[in-house]
Amino acid sequence: MDPLGLSSGVRTAGREPSTHCIVCFGDSITRGYGLPEGRSWPSLLEAALRAREDGGAWIVVNAGVPGDTILQGLARLERDVLSHHPDVAFIAFGINDAHLARRKTDVYREQALWEDVQCRPWRKAIVEMGVTRHLRPYWRRLRSPSRDAGMATLHPEPIPRVSLPAFRRALEVIVERLREARPGIYLFLVTPTPITEHLHPEWPAELRRRQHQVFSSYVSAVREAAATLGTGLVDAYRTIAQGDMRQLVGSDGVHLTIAGQRQLAEAAYRAMAEAGLVTCKT
Structure with a gap:
């Protein structure tokens, strides 16, 4: 076996x-x-x-x-x-x-994780529908962290x-x-x-x-x-x-x-x- x-x-x-x-x-x-x-x-x-x-x-x-x-x-x-x-x-x-x-990059990555968690179910449905090619530019825009993303969460004291x-x-x-x-x-x-x-x-x-x-x-x-x-x-x-x-x-x-x-x-x-x-x- x-x-x-x-x-x-x-x-x-x-x-x-x-x-x-x-x-x-x-x-x-x-x-x-x-x-x-x-x-x-x-x-x-x-x-x-x-x-x-x-x-x-x-x-x-x-x-x-x-x-x-x-x-x-x-x-x-x-x-x-x-x-x-x-x-x-x-x-x-x-x-x-x-x-x-x-670091700032850590904040951006964490924001991207939660965006991906929220978007993955409907993204999977879109893939199954066969329209991924048309929506790919919008998907990339959604997944890209905004320029000021998470800045409010940066504390002067060290955090994980x-x-x-x-x-x-x-x-x-x-x-x-x-x-x-x-x-x-x-x-x-x-x-x-x-x-x-x-x-x-x-x-x-x-x-x-x-x-x-x-x-x-x-x-x-x-x-x-x-x-x-x-x-x-x-x-x-x-x-x-x-x-x-x-x-x-x-x-x-x-x-x-x-x-x-x-x-x-x-x-x-x-x-x-x-x-x-x-x-x-x-």
């Missing part, structure tokens, strides 16, 4: 029938920022999968982009994820979203780059679109990894405390989304927090060391094993 369901036709044209594709979709933690090539958790996961002796070939695509929020990720979903026709996808955002450093409601909704949209495009795909949400006291040492103590409080709410949001949406969960926060943080998180207070990346790769492998996609390593 093929637990990935490839025998039912969910397969990439030109790929070997026994080859499974995994896309790891996220930010600098997924990319393995600051580490040598091959030391990111997606690369280590691929090495572990290829070392198995029970057959099947695996391709793991690293679609992590440093600095990306989930809204920036959503904008490249087609190019960086769906274009690979994945059988499995790990969705790992949250650190940049919770960062108390909102992506609001918690928008973060939750973006998770839902990504899961919906992946399932729509790839029926039978296995999805895993990955919580943000912990931040430490070394993040932004130049900030006042009160602001640093607030950053940790805000960050915790985004970790919880990912856990809740996994339960609500029925996806798998890789609790990267708990995985790293239960270890020696001095060894697993770098001196900048956010990016993982090689040891931290290894821990995360093992957690991802365990999640796949629990889903019945691979056998547990002994």
